[in-house]
Amino acid sequence: MGMRAAGWITMAIAALAAPQAVVAQVPSQASLDRLADTLGYRLTMVDNGPTCPAGIEGCFLTTITLTVPETLPADVPKGLALYFSFVNRLPLVESDIFTHRLINGDVQQLTLKPGATLRPGSTHEIKLWGVGSNFSKAFGMPNAYLVADGLEPRTIAATRAVIDPDTGLETLPFVAPMTDEAKLATKSDADKTRWLTVERAFAVQADRLAPEAKGVVILPKPAKAAQGKGKPVDLTRGVALTLNGVERSAVAPALAALGAPEGALPLAIRIDPAAVAKPEGYVLDAKASGIAITAHDAAGASHALRSLAQQAAFEKGRLTPLRVEDAPEYGFRGLHIDLGRNFHSRDEILKLVEAMAAYKLNKLHLHLAEDEGWRIEIPALPELAEIGSKRCHDPSEQTCILPQLGAGPDGTGGVNGYLTAADYVAIVRAATVRQIEVIPSIDMPGHSRAAIKAMEVRHARLTAAGKKAEADAYRLIDPADTTEYRSIQNYSDNTLNVCIPATYRFVDTVVDALAAMHKQAGAPLKTFHLGADETAGAWIKSPACKAMIAENGGDAGKLTPRFIERVTASLAAKGLRTGGWSDGMGHTETAAMPKAPHMVQTNIWGVLHTGAIREGHDQLNRGWDVVLSIPDLGYFDMPYAPHPDEGGYDWASRGVDPYQVYGFMPDNLPANAATIRNIHAEGKAIEDKPVLAPGHRVAGLQAQLWSETIRTDAQVDYMLFPRLLALAERAWAPAPWTPVYQAGASYEWGDRRVDAAKLKTGWQDFAGRVTAQLPMLEKIGVAYRVAPPGVRIANGKLEANSMFPGTAIEYRVEGGAWTRYAGPVAVGGAAELRSRSADGKRASRTVRVEPAR
Known part of the structure; x- marks a missing residue:
C-alpha cells in the first residue's frame, strides 16, 4: 500500500559549541530564537547515481549546507540540537564536524565531534549518502528546528514552507532547484526515464490534442x-x-x-x-x-x-x-484518503464527498491510523487521539509522538489533528445521503506506532495509579520482546504484538466504537479495513509468541496471516466483512477465511509490471471481492509526470498522468503492457500468471492518496484532480479498446490487439468533457491541478499547447508583462509561460523555454 519504498529520516544536530561572543549577553531563549531566525539552511540533491562509498549499494548523494550567521549571541544555549527531515535511510553521513546516529524512523541525530565548534559566518556541508533515489524536490521536508537544554524548541525560519500566491500550493524555498537531468533523472543507464520538459510535453500533447466539448459532456460517459x-x-x-x-x-x-x-x-x-x-x-x-x-x-x-x-x-x-x-459496470468505485501520515480536515473530506457524488464514486476509504498519526476519537481510549494525533518535540513521547515528516516541534499546524466522533458521524451522514459507503481503515498489525505509543502513555498513567490489570488491558506490546527489526519506513517499534489478548481486545474496542458512530449516523458499518500489509520481522524473540510460533512450525512469518484470519473471523461474527491490502491478505489460508461470498475485500496494490497480476488473479480465483488499487492506475500520490517540480512519491511510477488512468483496462490486466511502461520507462511484456479462472471479474477500482508529502488541503485537491475524473470514467465502465481476456495470453508494448486509435479518440472526447467539468469543480471548491503548458520555440516563434482544450495560457519574454497566448508568436529570446484555471484565479507553475541552439 502506501509509502512504500522509502523511509523518512529526521536528524538532530546536537551541542553546537559557542564561539567568542560578538554581541552583548541576551537571555538564552532569545538567543535560541535569534539563531533559529538567522541560520542558513540549504538542501541540495547532488547525484542519483554517484560512485557509492564502500559497503553501500544503490546510493544517492544529497547535501545540507548550514550557514552560520555573522553575529552569534554570547550565550549560545547548551545542548543545542537541530532536527530536520529526510526521505531515505542514511547508512553514511559525512561531515567535518558532525557525527551521525539514527534514533528511530524519521528521527536521526548529528552531534559535534569532540573539539569541533561553529564560528560566525562559517559554512558547513553535510553529505548524506542515502539508499535509493531522490527524483523530486518534494522529498524535502520543512520545519527543521533547534532545541536546547531547558528551552522551548524553535523552527528554523529558512525551512518554513510558504504558499505560492499564484498557484495556491506549498513550496519549499530551502530546497535547491534540480536542473542536472544527466545526474538527477535516473540511477543507471538501464533507466530510460526522461524528465517531461516543456518541449517534450509539447510533443506529447500535440499528438493528443482534443477539440473543445460539444454535445453530451456527462462524465463518466453514459452507456x-x-x-x-x-x-x-x-x-x-x-x-x-x-x-x-x-x-x-x-x-x-x-x-x-x-x-x-x-x-x-x-x-x-x-x-x-x-x-x-x-x-x-x-x-x-x-x-x-x-x-x-x-x-x-x-x-x-x-x-x-x-x-x-x-x-x-x-x-x-x-x-x-x-x-x-x-448504469455502472463496476459496483466498487472508490477513493482512499490517508489521514494518518498528515491530517486533512473534516471540511476537506466533506468537500471530497460531494465531488465523489458528482462523478458517481460510491466508496470512501478513510485511512484513520498510521505510524505517524491516529486520527479518530475512540471514547474508551482517549489517549489514542490526545497523544497519537499530535507530533511535537517530546523525546519521551508522553505528550505527543515524534515529529515525523517535517511536522515541526510545536504540535500545531494542519498536519496534526483528528476527527472527533461528531466529525466522523457528520462525514458518514454526508456520504450516506449521497449513496457513498464509508470504509474505515486502521492499519495493523504493522503501521501501528501511533497506537502503540498512545497505549504506552495509557499504561503508564494507570500503572502509576495502581491499576495494573486495567493498565495491561490495552497494552499492545510484550515488554519482554527483544526482537530487533526495521520496517520499510525505518521504525523499530511499529508492530502490534499478535500473540497477546490485549491486541484483540483493542481491535474489538476500536471496531465497536466505529460501529457505534455508524449507527448514530444511520448507516450501519459494513466493512472494516485492517490494512495487514508490510509487517516487519517482529515477534521472533517475544516470549508471548513462543507457543504461537511453535504452532506454526517455528515460522514467525506466519503470525501475520494468523492475525488476519482471527480478526476476520471476529469481524464476520459481528456481521462485518474484512478489507485488507493484497500482500497481507494473500498469505492467509483460504480455508481459514469466510466461505460466504463478498465477506472479504482485497485491494491489489502490486505494481502492474511486478505483482499486480499475480496477486489480482490469485485473489480473484479465491472468490474474494478484488478492488484494483494498483499504482499505475490509482496511486495519486505519485507524480503526474517525471519532473523534479512535480511532487509525490515515485517508488512505483515516475508519472501517473490522466491519459494513463483513462486508458487503463481493468478487465484484462496483461493487456496494459501495450500502453504502460515499467518503472524504468521500458516497454516490457507482462505474463499472465496465474491465469484468471472463468466467471471472475474485478469488483471495481479505487484511487489512493497517501499523504507523506501532502501537507495541505490544496495539495490534496491538486494531486487528486483531474486524475480522479479519469478514474471515475474508467470505474464506471470498462475501456472499449480492451481485448477479450484469453487465459495465458501475454502482451507486448504497443501490442496491436489493443486498439490505440480507439484509445486516442476516446481520450480526445474525454479531454473535452473534462474541460466542461472544471467550472463545476470550482463551484464545489476543488482546487484542481492546472497543468503547465507544453512549449517550444521553432523558427523564432513561440508555440504552446495544453493537456485539456480551452486552457488559457499566458507568456512573457525577458521579464515583461504577462500576455494571453492566442497562437504562435515571434520571440527574440527565452520566455516564461503558465496556464490558468477556468475561473482565472489560479495559475500553474511557471515554466521556461529557451530558443533552440
Whole structure:
C-alpha cells in the first residue's frame, strides 16, 4: 500500500559549541530564537547515481549546507540540537564536524565531534549518502528546528514552507532547484526515464490534442446518450418535483447540485427496479414538456440528477432535449484518503464527498491510523487521539509522538489533528445521503506506532495509579520482546504484538466504537479495513509468541496471516466483512477465511509490471471481492509526470498522468503492457500468471492518496484532480479498446490487439468533457491541478499547447508583462509561460523555454 519504498529520516544536530561572543549577553531563549531566525539552511540533491562509498549499494548523494550567521549571541544555549527531515535511510553521513546516529524512523541525530565548534559566518556541508533515489524536490521536508537544554524548541525560519500566491500550493524555498537531468533523472543507464520538459510535453500533447466539448459532456460517459430535436429544456424556469418510491432526503444533495429552484417545469422521479434492472441504473428523458427519471434505486436517481446537472451547467440551464440510459459496470468505485501520515480536515473530506457524488464514486476509504498519526476519537481510549494525533518535540513521547515528516516541534499546524466522533458521524451522514459507503481503515498489525505509543502513555498513567490489570488491558506490546527489526519506513517499534489478548481486545474496542458512530449516523458499518500489509520481522524473540510460533512450525512469518484470519473471523461474527491490502491478505489460508461470498475485500496494490497480476488473479480465483488499487492506475500520490517540480512519491511510477488512468483496462490486466511502461520507462511484456479462472471479474477500482508529502488541503485537491475524473470514467465502465481476456495470453508494448486509435479518440472526447467539468469543480471548491503548458520555440516563434482544450495560457519574454497566448508568436529570446484555471484565479507553475541552439 502506501509509502512504500522509502523511509523518512529526521536528524538532530546536537551541542553546537559557542564561539567568542560578538554581541552583548541576551537571555538564552532569545538567543535560541535569534539563531533559529538567522541560520542558513540549504538542501541540495547532488547525484542519483554517484560512485557509492564502500559497503553501500544503490546510493544517492544529497547535501545540507548550514550557514552560520555573522553575529552569534554570547550565550549560545547548551545542548543545542537541530532536527530536520529526510526521505531515505542514511547508512553514511559525512561531515567535518558532525557525527551521525539514527534514533528511530524519521528521527536521526548529528552531534559535534569532540573539539569541533561553529564560528560566525562559517559554512558547513553535510553529505548524506542515502539508499535509493531522490527524483523530486518534494522529498524535502520543512520545519527543521533547534532545541536546547531547558528551552522551548524553535523552527528554523529558512525551512518554513510558504504558499505560492499564484498557484495556491506549498513550496519549499530551502530546497535547491534540480536542473542536472544527466545526474538527477535516473540511477543507471538501464533507466530510460526522461524528465517531461516543456518541449517534450509539447510533443506529447500535440499528438493528443482534443477539440473543445460539444454535445453530451456527462462524465463518466453514459452507456447510451442521445440529444434530440425540439425546444430546449428550460431549467431556468425552475422545477416542479414529484417523487415515487424515494424520499426527497435520499436525492436532496443531487437536487441541490442541479440548482433549479421550485418552478413550473415538471421533474418526475420514479424508482422501478423492474423497468431498470441494474443497480444504480437510470433512464433520464428530458424534454421541453418535462423531465422524467426512472431509476433502479435512490443511487440511480441521484446519478441521473448528477448527469442532468452536468449537462445543464454546460448548456447554461437551457438543454437540448436529452435521453440517457446508464448504469455502472463496476459496483466498487472508490477513493482512499490517508489521514494518518498528515491530517486533512473534516471540511476537506466533506468537500471530497460531494465531488465523489458528482462523478458517481460510491466508496470512501478513510485511512484513520498510521505510524505517524491516529486520527479518530475512540471514547474508551482517549489517549489514542490526545497523544497519537499530535507530533511535537517530546523525546519521551508522553505528550505527543515524534515529529515525523517535517511536522515541526510545536504540535500545531494542519498536519496534526483528528476527527472527533461528531466529525466522523457528520462525514458518514454526508456520504450516506449521497449513496457513498464509508470504509474505515486502521492499519495493523504493522503501521501501528501511533497506537502503540498512545497505549504506552495509557499504561503508564494507570500503572502509576495502581491499576495494573486495567493498565495491561490495552497494552499492545510484550515488554519482554527483544526482537530487533526495521520496517520499510525505518521504525523499530511499529508492530502490534499478535500473540497477546490485549491486541484483540483493542481491535474489538476500536471496531465497536466505529460501529457505534455508524449507527448514530444511520448507516450501519459494513466493512472494516485492517490494512495487514508490510509487517516487519517482529515477534521472533517475544516470549508471548513462543507457543504461537511453535504452532506454526517455528515460522514467525506466519503470525501475520494468523492475525488476519482471527480478526476476520471476529469481524464476520459481528456481521462485518474484512478489507485488507493484497500482500497481507494473500498469505492467509483460504480455508481459514469466510466461505460466504463478498465477506472479504482485497485491494491489489502490486505494481502492474511486478505483482499486480499475480496477486489480482490469485485473489480473484479465491472468490474474494478484488478492488484494483494498483499504482499505475490509482496511486495519486505519485507524480503526474517525471519532473523534479512535480511532487509525490515515485517508488512505483515516475508519472501517473490522466491519459494513463483513462486508458487503463481493468478487465484484462496483461493487456496494459501495450500502453504502460515499467518503472524504468521500458516497454516490457507482462505474463499472465496465474491465469484468471472463468466467471471472475474485478469488483471495481479505487484511487489512493497517501499523504507523506501532502501537507495541505490544496495539495490534496491538486494531486487528486483531474486524475480522479479519469478514474471515475474508467470505474464506471470498462475501456472499449480492451481485448477479450484469453487465459495465458501475454502482451507486448504497443501490442496491436489493443486498439490505440480507439484509445486516442476516446481520450480526445474525454479531454473535452473534462474541460466542461472544471467550472463545476470550482463551484464545489476543488482546487484542481492546472497543468503547465507544453512549449517550444521553432523558427523564432513561440508555440504552446495544453493537456485539456480551452486552457488559457499566458507568456512573457525577458521579464515583461504577462500576455494571453492566442497562437504562435515571434520571440527574440527565452520566455516564461503558465496556464490558468477556468475561473482565472489560479495559475500553474511557471515554466521556461529557451530558443533552440
